[in-house]
Amino acid sequence: MVSQNGIKYAVHIVSTNFGDLVAKVCECLLRRGPLTYQNIARSTEISLPQVKNCLLLLIQHNCVQAFSLEPAGDAADLSKPINTKYIALFDNIIHRTRFSKFIAVVSEELDKECVELFQGLLQHGRLSLKKMIDRAKSGRDDCAVEDTIRGNLAKLLDSRFVERCPAGEAVLSPPAEEGTGARKRGAKSSKIVAKSITIEERILDAAAPMEAKRFLFTTDADCKKTSENSSEVLGGEKRKYDSLESERETSADDSHVPWRVNFEEFLHRFRHKxxxxxxxxxxxxxxxxxxxxxxxxxxxxxxxxxxxxxxPLSINTIYEEVMKKEAGRSMTLDHLRASLALLGCERGSNDLYMIDLKAIIKHAQTEEVEAIVLKRYGRDAYRIFRLLMKTGRLQETDKISGTAFVDKKETPKILYHLWKDEFLHMEKVIVTTPRQLQFLLWKVNRSTLWPHLLDEMYHTALNLCQRVAYELEQENEILNLPPHKRVGPLEERFTRLRNVRMLLDASLMRLDDALMLFHDF
Incomplete structure (x- = not known):
């Protein structure tokens, strides 16, 4: 479930990139969930043709996915019209703010021509090979361009930076059938399915191409090899001939297969980093x-x-990978074992090592929250909050004061302040012994604090984006002036604007790292 500030942030991104009309359609889907285009038109009071155009644009840029339910029942039911619905993909919308980070990763691994092709995919959302070639030729008839684009696309696919686009319309099996299937599998498995899979995940899974085809691309060499093989087929080998014909048809269709950026690969890399x-x-x-x-x-x-x-990996496999990097060539096998022990590696019975990545992310999230408390509330609040994070259970006010070495008079004020800002959970306990006493117990509740902080981050990101837009609007006249006319006070205003924008953009990039830490990792 996306928070209100998250929706506002996503709508602002869409509005900035595609205009207010498209943003209105996107906001309707984010707030109300999957809808048909007729219902979108009723809710937004936008004409049907305009809604269709907005949805096509959002689908082109991977911000919306179409889907429908598979008809259930007898064959007579199949004659009923199938209503196509549309769902907004919140994560893909937020990824639009990370394009510069994606480009930086590709630039580190591949050459300039691959980066240019990748930037074209970011700009247009989805492109077929034919359209990539047409863009690269730009009016000139050069056969070498086609070979270059094919080679660059193959490199991007080998690195998994690009993938085949999902199906234009995902088809979901009806809920009744899924429920029956779940019951057949058993109560335990049905609980797991119901708990772990959301409607958005089901739609994306149904639309995703088969893993075998996801990064499959036929190069000219493959086409030539297929052609040569087909010419050598003997007259009686009909099955082999049919197979080669199928391969040739597939390779011929590759020029019209739509491709897009594989956001998942970049999230893998950012999480690892x-x-x-x-x-x-x-x-x-x-x-x-x-x-x-x-x-x-x-x-x-x-x-x-x-x-x-x-x-799971063996120590020899890990050591071979360590030796590939200059920084690791000074490590001995004993040093590597000591480092793995320091990491808390789980060593299986077959002498394979595993690392708990979830625990590392949890540590990183905790440190980020503690840093926020330190900066916002001071050192005493930081000690109290860190104590409660470590204990993970309810603690009484006086005990917190003594353990965290904070003044008894200040401790209730700090705890109340943190509770008021939703950083702590409080419970009142009344004891009726000789006389009635009331105790206040405090703890950190991750399940409510983490979503609260994430919502605050979306709100801050939206404010930063709006501040950048405001500064650019205020100094629009300066930006439109040629450089030789920016002298004296005008030059000072331009320098100030540049410095302010650099500061705001850097703050937004650091904030986005925190957003990924709490939402994507």
Whole structure:
């Protein structure tokens, strides 16, 4: 469930990129959930053609997914019209603010031409190979351009920065059938399914291409090989000929297959980087090198972003990966074992090592919250909050004061302030012994504090974006002036605007790292 400030932030992003009309349609979907385009038109009071155009634009840029329910019942029911619904993809909308981070990652690994192709996909949302080639040619008839684009696309797919687009309309099986299936599997499995899968996840799973085809791309060499093989087929080998014909048709259609940026791959990398940096600061460089090597070796085997643990690896496999990096060549096998022990690696019976990534993320989140408390409420509040985070249970006011070494008169004020701002949970306990006494008990409740902080972060991000827009609007006249006319006071105003924008953009980037830590990781 997206918070109110999260919705406002997403709507602002859409409005900035595509205009107010598209933002209105997107806001309707974010607030009301999946709707048909007729219901969107009724809710927003926008004409049907305009709603269709807005939805097509949002689908093109991966912000909305269409889906429908598979008809249930007898064949007679199949004649009924199927209503297509649309759901807004909140995460993909927020990813639009991270395009510069994505480009930086691609620039580190691939060449400039690949980066340009990648930027085209970010700009247009979805592109087929034919459209990529047309954009690159720009009116000139150059056969080398086509080969270059094919090669660059293959490189992006090998790195998993790009993937095939999902189906234009996902088809979900009816709830009744799914419920029956769940009951057949047993009560335990049905509880797991009901608890873990949301409607959005079901839709995305149904729309996603098969894993075997997700990064599949036929190059010219493959096409040539298929053609040569087909010419060598003997007259009696009909089955083999049909198979090659099918492969040739698939390769011919590759020019019209739509491709898009694979956001999931970047989240994998950002999560790995956050884990490594947290370990480096909290433990030491050797532990960070060991963790980085394990994550690098198992990246292609990770099935989801929020994986709890790394894939099990032997000590020799980890050491081989460590030796690939200059920083790890000075490590001995004993040093690596000590670093893995420092990381708290789980060692299985078959001598394989695993690291609890979920625990590292939890540490990073805790440190981020503690830093917020320290900056906002001071050192005494920080000690109290950290004590309650470590204990994880209800604590009485006087006991908190004594353990955290905070003045008894100040402790209730600090606790009340933190409770008022929703950082603490409070319970009153009344004891009726010789005389009636009331005790206040306090604790940190992660299940309510984390969503509250995330909502605050969305609110802050929205404020920063609006402040940037305000500054640009105020100095629009200066921005439109040619550089040689910016002299004296005008030059000072331009310098101030540049410095303010750099500061706000840097703050927004750091805040986005915290958003990913609490929402995506």
């Amino acid at each position: 956050a884990c490594v940096e947290n370990v480096r600061e909290r433990l030491d460089g050797g532990a960070a090198i060991a963790l980085s090597a394990m994550l690098e070796a198992t990246r292609s085997m990770e099935k989801k972003v929020k994986s709890d643990k790394t894939v």
